[in-house]
Amino acid sequence: MTELPPDTKTFRALIDAEIAPHADRFDRQEHLPPHVLARLGEWGWWGAILPTDVGGTGMNMVTLGALHEEVGRGCSSVRSLLTVHSMVAYALTHWGNTHQQQRWLPQLATGQAIGAFCLTEPEGGSDAAHLTTTATRRTGGYTLHGRKRWITGGRLATLFLVFARTERGVTAFLVERDTPGVTTRPVTGMLGTRASMLAEVDFHDCHLDADALLGPEGFALPTVLTGVLDIGRYSVACGCVGILQACTEASATYATRQGNRPHPLADHQLVRQMLTQMVTDTKAARLLCQEAGHLKDRNDPDTIMATWIAKYFASTAATRAATDAVQLHGAAGCSADHPVQRYYRDAKVMEIIEGSTQIQQIHIAEEAWKWTAR
Ligand SMILES: Cc1cc2nc3c(=O)[nH]c(=O)nc-3n(C[C@H](O)[C@H](O)[C@H](O)COP(=O)(O)OP(=O)(O)OC[C@H]3O[C@@H](n4cnc5c(N)ncnc54)[C@H](O)[C@@H]3O)c2cc1C
Secondary structure: OOOOOOOHHHHHHHHHHHHHHHHHHHHHHOOOOHHHHHHHHHOOOOOOOOOHHHOOOOOOHHHHHHHHHHHHHHOHHHHHHHHHHHHHHHHHHHHOOHHHHHHHHHHHHHOOOOEEEEOOEOOEOOOHHHOOOEEEEEOOEEEEEEEEEEEOOOOOOOEEEEEEEEOOEEEEEEEEOOOOOEEEEEOOOOOOOOOOOOEEEEEEEEEEEHHHEEOOOOOOHHHHHHHHHHHHHHHHHHHHHHHHHHHHHHHHHHHHOOOOOOOOHHHOHHHHHHHHHHHHHHHHHHHHHHHHHHHHHOOOOOHHHHHHHHHHHHHHHHHHHHHHHHHHHOHHHHOOOOOHHHHHHHHHHHOOOOOOHHHHHHHHHHHHHHHHHO
């Protein structure tokens, strides 16, 4: 049995004190108050993935997973913001030049700068090879033109990691929010993660310096994009373990309350079946995430497939658990009085972001061919 990282109790205590009790309100208001964002900085969570020499917390991947599980248990919107921010920080750590790192990493470590990840376009997200945003070379840099949609944190981010097409292929760029030609429009009324400050981001003939280029021109698909999506997928998988845990805890509490019933719901075998499935899925999803985290900490390339599997299992299990949690609560589960309706909406989103369920089913099948070749 893999031990939980020692920091888990601290993460849980902070989430229970300051995030979880307010998550339904954040969801209703479709907004995260500035003091919550500031607290994440005080706790070192914006810089969790960054090394201590740039002001980060220097967590290993297993501990980062435990953190994102606990945040996901309390509020998937907060976890979503930390996810995309961590993806930008990871990209800069691995592919940024010295100047880019010196400029941005200390700010990203504290949350003074907040990162957002801009890949998806209005006409599609799963097929990154066919994105249409362009970056045309000009003297001293590039002209960026295109539109990105469903951008988590797009309403507040200071730094956008943007994927665009140059004549050499898909390329990553760092774009500051105050670059002339950058405009954002809030996206509201989403099914889930409603407080994650989504925006559509428009890049209208933005002039970028040559130093905006991140990593090799034309090779972002096998390098920057693969790397950051792997980190994002790992974070989402861990967040789903948090949703599973939250569904289980809420359902166990509700099922053991007697109210004016002759027996508590937990006395019914069919209710126990739902709880059994939730407990088993939670434990299995957590172990898959921990395996992916350990492989990351060892720089083992098998982590890519392990993360696909963890995210596929955790997100589909979270949807099942949240569906059952609403069912078990009856009408109460459909009301704003209980958080399970939020878990239900948030869990469904997890099956779409960072590689949809269908895209994962396509990829994970490849593992089966490898097994037959052994
Ligand atoms: C709340 C939220 C937050 C988001 N945040 C971000 C963000 O911060 N940055 C960002 O860049 N994007 C973000 N996205 C977008 C997200 O990454 C995309 O929604 C996702 O990649 C899927 O793309 P799509 O919505 O365009 O669907 P499509 O790619 O058009 O897919 C639609 C459906 O077709 C299926 N499908 C697609 N291709 C195949 C195939 N080859 N085989 C079988 N089925 C297929 C998909 O599984 C899906 O069910 C966010 C989305 C949501 C809902």
